[in-house]
Amino acid sequence: MSKIIQPTDSQIAVMSNEQRIDHLCTWIDEHLDQRIEWSDLTHASGLDNLALRILFAKYRFIPPMTWIKLRREQSKTNEPLNPSADQDC
Numbered sequence: 776m777s778k779i780i781q782p783t784d785s786q787i788a789v790m791s792n793e794q795r796i797d798h799l800c801t802w803i804d805e806h807l808d809q810r811i812e813w814s815d816l817t818h819a820s821g822l823d824n825l826a827l828r829i830l831f832a833k834y835r836f837i838p839p840m841t842w843i844k845l846r847r848e849q850s851k852t853n854e855p856l857n858p859s860a861d862q863d864c
Contacts, residue, residue, distance in 0.1 A: 795820050796834040800842070807847050813840075 790798065799820040803811065813824070816839055820827055831839045 790821075792830050793834055795822060796830055799831075799839075800835070803839075803843055803846060807843070807850055811843055 799816065802819040803816075806815075817824060817827055822830065827839065831837075831842070835842055837845075
C-alpha cells in the first residue's frame with residue numbers, strides 16, 4: 776500500500792471547499808483507529824468550527840462526528856457507508 780502524502784497548510788488553504796472535505800474524509804479514514812477530536816478535524820481541514828459544520832453537511836449530508844462513527848462501523852463490517860450515495864471518502 777502506498778503512503779498518502781499529506782498536503783501542507785498552504786496547499787490546504789488553496790483547495791476548494793469540496794477538496795477540503797474530500798481531504799478530511801481521507802484523513803479520517805487514516806485515523807479511524809485513533810481518538811479523533813473536533814480540534815483534529817478543524818486542523819486537518821484548515822476550516823473553522825462553523826465552516827466545517829456547514830461544508831461537511833453540504834458535501835456529506837451528515838455531521839462530521841456521525842460520519843466518523845459510520846466509517847468506524849463500516850470498517851468493521853466492510854459494507855458500503857451509504858449504498859445509495861455516489862460519493863464515498
